[in-house]
Amino acid sequence: MSAQALESDRATNAVGGVPEAGPFDAWLPASAPATGEPGWLTAARTAATERVRTQGVPTGKSEGWRYTGLRALLEQGFTPVDEPLDAMLREDLDDLLVPGLDAHRVVVVNGSFAPHLSDLDDLPKGLRIGGLRATLAEDPDALADDLARIAGDGAHVFASLNTAGMGDGVVLLADRGALVEKPVELLHLSVGMDEPKVAQPRHVIRLGDGARVTLIERWASLGDALYCNNAVLEIGLGRDAVLAHRRVQLESPSAFHLSGVYLRQGAGSRYDGINVGLGGRWARTDLVVRFAGEHAECDLSGLYLAGDKQLIDYHLDVQHGLPRCTSRENFKGIVHGKGKAVFDGLVYVAKDAQQTDAAMSNRNLLLSQGAEVDTKPRLEIYADDVKCSHGTTVGQIEPEMLFYLRSRGIPEGLARRMLCLGFAGEIINALGNEALAGYVSEAVGGRLQAAPL
Amino acid sequence: MSATPQDLPGQPVAEQRSGASRKAAETEAEYGHLVKSEYEHGFVTEIESDTLPPGLDESVIATISRRKGEPQWMLDWRLAAYAKWLEMPTPQWAAVHYAPIDFQAISYFSAPKKKELKSLDEVDPVLLETYEKLGIPIEEQKALAGVAVDAVFDSVSVATTFREKLAEAGVIFCSISEAVQEYPELVQKYIGSVVPPTDNFYAGLNSAVFTDGTFVYVPKHTRCPMELSTYFRINEAKTGQFERTLIVADEGSYVSYLEGCTAPQRDENQLHAAVVELIAMDNAEIKYSTVQNWYPGDEEGRGGIYNFVTKRGDCRGANSKISWTQVETGSAITWKYPSCILRGDHSVGEFYSVAVTKGRQQADTGTKMIHLGKHTRSTIVSKGISAQHGIQSYRGLVRIAGKAEGARNHTQCDSLLIGDKCAANTFPYIEVKNPTAKMEHEATTSKISDDQLFYCRSRGLSEEDAVSMIVNGFCKEVFNELPMEFAVEAQKLLSISLEGAVG
Numbered sequence: 001m002s003a004q005a006l007e008s009d010r011a012t013n014a015v016g017g018v019p020e021a022g023p024f025d026a027w028l029p030a031s032a033p034a035t036g037e038p039g040w041l042t043a044a045r046t047a048a049t050e051r052v053r054t055q056g057v058p059t060g061k062s063e064g065w066r067y068t069g070l071r072a073l074l075e076q077g078f079t080p081v082d083e084p085l086d087a088m089l090r091e092d093l094d095d096l097l098v099p100g101l102d103a104h105r106v107v108v109v110n111g112s113f114a115p116h117l118s119d120l121d122d123l124p125k126g127l128r129i130g131g132l133r134a135t136l137a138e139d140p141d142a143l144a145d146d147l148a149r150i151a152g153d154g155a156h157v158f159a160s161l162n163t164a165g166m167g168d169g170v171v172l173l174a175d176r177g178a179l180v181e182k183p184v185e186l187l188h189l190s191v192g193m194d195e196p197k198v199a200q201p202r203h204v205i206r207l208g209d210g211a212r213v214t215l216i217e218r219w220a221s222l223g224d225a226l227y228c229n230n231a232v233l234e235i236g237l238g239r240d241a242v243l244a245h246r247r248v249q250l251e252s253p254s255a256f257h258l259s260g261v262y263l264r265q266g267a268g269s270r271y272d273g274i275n276v277g278l279g280g281r282w283a284r285t286d287l288v289v290r291f292a293g294e295h296a297e298c299d300l301s302g303l304y305l306a307g308d309k310q311l312i313d314y315h316l317d318v319q320h321g322l323p324r325c326t327s328r329e330n331f332k333g334i335v336h337g338k339g340k341a342v343f344d345g346l347v348y349v350a351k352d353a354q355q356t357d358a359a360m361s362n363r364n365l366l367l368s369q370g371a372e373v374d375t376k377p378r379l380e381i382y383a384d385d386v387k388c389s390h391g392t393t394v395g396q397i398e399p400e401m402l403f404y405l406r407s408r409g410i411p412e413g414l415a416r417r418m419l420c421l422g423f424a425g426e427i428i429n430a431l432g433n434e435a436l437a438g439y440v441s442e443a444v445g446g447r448l449q450a451a452p453l
Numbered sequence: 454m455s456a457t458p459q460d461l462p463g464q465p466v467a468e469q470r471s472g473a474s475r476k477a478a479e480t481e482a483e484y485g486h487l488v489k490s491e492y493e494h495g496f497v498t499e500i501e502s503d504t505l506p507p508g509l510d511e512s513v514i515a516t517i518s519r520r521k522g523e524p525q526w527m528l529d530w531r532l533a534a535y536a537k538w539l540e541m542p543t544p545q546w547a548a549v550h551y552a553p554i555d556f557q558a559i560s561y562f563s564a565p566k567k568k569e570l571k572s573l574d575e576v577d578p579v580l581l582e583t584y585e586k587l588g589i590p591i592e593e594q595k596a597l598a599g600v601a602v603d604a605v606f607d608s609v610s611v612a613t614t615f616r617e618k619l620a621e622a623g624v625i626f627c628s629i630s631e632a633v634q635e636y637p638e639l640v641q642k643y644i645g646s647v648v649p650p651t652d653n654f655y656a657g658l659n660s661a662v663f664t665d666g667t668f669v670y671v672p673k674h675t676r677c678p679m680e681l682s683t684y685f686r687i688n689e690a691k692t693g694q695f696e697r698t699l700i701v702a703d704e705g706s707y708v709s710y711l712e713g714c715t716a717p718q719r720d721e722n723q724l725h726a727a728v729v730e731l732i733a734m735d736n737a738e739i740k741y742s743t744v745q746n747w748y749p750g751d752e753e754g755r756g757g758i759y760n761f762v763t764k765r766g767d768c769r770g771a772n773s774k775i776s777w778t779q780v781e782t783g784s785a786i787t788w789k790y791p792s793c794i795l796r797g798d799h800s801v802g803e804f805y806s807v808a809v810t811k812g813r814q815q816a817d818t819g820t821k822m823i824h825l826g827k828h829t830r831s832t833i834v835s836k837g838i839s840a841q842h843g844i845q846s847y848r849g850l851v852r853i854a855g856k857a858e859g860a861r862n863h864t865q866c867d868s869l870l871i872g873d874k875c876a877a878n879t880f881p882y883i884e885v886k887n888p889t890a891k892m893e894h895e896a897t898t899s900k901i902s903d904d905q906l907f908y909c910r911s912r913g914l915s916e917e918d919a920v921s922m923i924v925n926g927f928c929k930e931v932f933n934e935l936p937m938e939f940a941v942e943a944q945k946l947l948s949i950s951l952e953g954a955v956g
Contacts, residue, residue, distance in 0.1 A: 067884075351873065351874070352873065354873065364885070366885060366887070366888035366890070367888055368888055369855065369887070369888060370855070370886075371886075371888055372884070372885065372886045373883070373884075373885045374882075374883065374884045374885075375883045375885075376880070376881065376882050376883065377879075377881060377894070377896070378878070378879060378880050378881070379868075379877070379878060379879040379896060379898055380876070380878045380879075381868070381870065381876060381877045381878065381898050382875075382876040383870075383873055384870035384871065384872055384873045384875065384900045385873070385900055386870070386898060386899070386900075387898075387899060388897065388898040388899075389895070389896060389897040389898070390879070390894075390895070390896045391893075391894065391895040391896070392881070392883060392892075392893070392894040392895075393891075393892060393893045393894070394853075394883065394885040394890060394891070394892040395890070395891045395892065395893075396888045396889055396890075396891075
């Protein structure tokens, strides 16, 4: 969300002074926060509640929600998850795991950290992983610099809702110089309840100077239940820290998914994020990057597959407030059936942020009549010594390529799938982890198999 | 470069020089004088005018309509537009900043007193002198260039040439007030059919109060024998200009229309809210070229024209084509989006633009390509150059509707930044609902590289010539689309505006 977009959100919604009963009132916590919560957090919650009340619901006229309708989401009447689900057993996870993936596993069930399902026994020195609630109980001020600070006040209404209603989540702290070899897997597991529930996990990832971590974040569900996730991740990277972040969203076909990744990068740090969006009926992801030091690098790439009646929306907001930082965005999408994909990428280069190097690319394959792509790659540049570019394409499978494969005796359906997989391959191969790449590749292949191509 | 007033470097720079911008400050000290060329066409002609007092209400609109001797339907249309306009909010979305406009402080009618001239000899000599200063060769063009000029001085046409020759071909080329009188059925049929009065705030205002403009009708299977051209000039202080242009190209016809503007130096901001409507029927082609060089305000942004224009073309027929080419160097604020509605199958829309912002100029410009018909094609090439404190945004929409089988779009928008206080934004909106569509968009932002400069200088070119050459090369794709006479003028304008301003 750019500052500009937020202004417009507010302008259209903050009407009058007295807030009426808002559609998000049910999402807000009914009772006062647990005792023992640090004062700064209570203050942040109160401010966020206030913002939710004044901002109201974004409409089609709000710049950030122009193509992403909220009606379906609001119609469900979600209420917050009230109590943690303890009934899950380790065996229940078996079907959801990535075959062959060797990782430290941390599991979140319906928004709450589930220690009994997690696998955190042999964490290397310098790496600490725990629940948000437990961490705050142990040391109330441990996260004072990060929690609700990285996302800041400028975030959109769902991030404010998360702040106001945050219950639990995961805290990952890597000490200065910690080199974590095995990836850390953060698995979000959603289980449908009798009533439509919204889970609002809040995660804090902090890497000390020079630390290196690979984080695999996955979203999965048991069955095709209806539920909503509204997650916020706040990531702080110290000087020269390196985080490889893999996000695989495979929510249930009826689910609503909202997630915001808020990133603060120290000098010389490197963030390498890959987003794979396949699941959910309606999914919106915000990736917000701010640089806190020079020579930082940020690499955001993504692959999304929007099938029939599915909406997948990625909003990127990269702000170059300091000189000599680099950012790359590379998102590819495949849309079929009556699917709809939205891409909005903003690169903002502030005055004096000289020698910024930013490139953005968004390429889309439209496979059927009725599919829709709305893309909005934006550049706002207030410095002159910069290298900025963006490119966007929307098209269908090249008939020449199809003809080539068919002339080799490959049936049309298979040929189209092969070409789609080839198109997606660039991102899948970049995942870097063989087990994960295989898993994603299979999921994409399965989806294409099911699609009437 | 001939017009650069000072050759002394080191104009005092008021801003504090922070460490980070020291380089730019040095650059400014070195080359700043080169971009500070004063507005060439800044002078005021004193001529008696018949001006209405400032203010706007129904009676003002009735007066305008009566003075122009309009039929009742025109007045009704204006009043309906006015009623709608009153309900419309002022648009806020563009990335431009200006003080709110007091629409009651504007005089909505101003016409040179002398009328009904039979030849140019009867035109006020002061006026003719003004045109000469501007380099509009009315006399010359009669004999040489074959360009018919419908010169607009403030709001009423005072000189029209080559009417007869055009009439022979059956082409109607006259001021819109005349057209309302002489061809009411054509005007009534087409006016507002592309840009309805309810389209946007400024189009609504224009519909209510437009005083003059141009009407062109090219009949079936006719190729307009010459390039049509209108020079606009804003003259009367505190006068908003509300031009309305309507061009209809009937089946199988072709017309090329040139629009060029200059305005004298003023301290009050002047509002210009024009509406241009183009209609192309089956197999027709309209080429619309603009060179806009209105007064941009002084170095602090005082004065200068507010240029809020609605331009839209409707490719109504199959195989029709509408091409917009614009070179925008003037105006304090430019806010225009020449658009194409590609309704007919196989119709083609084009948009070529060079926009320059310097000083405190702001420009929010771009285009909309709405693909509705099958196999429609559009091309967008936008080149933005921003220097000093200029702010420039490309804002464009490409919409490919579900039924637009095989639609094709290519968009390219490049920005060149000169100095570290200017800005260049790109806001493309791309909406595709058809899988057979092919759509590409690319954008780059950069400065003139030291390597390029060094190369040219090592070949013995002066700094100014090198920059001029590089900038001209940057814009060449667009200049190539301009008719010959305009291309020369545009290049000269660009050189005067920017030569030597290296960042």
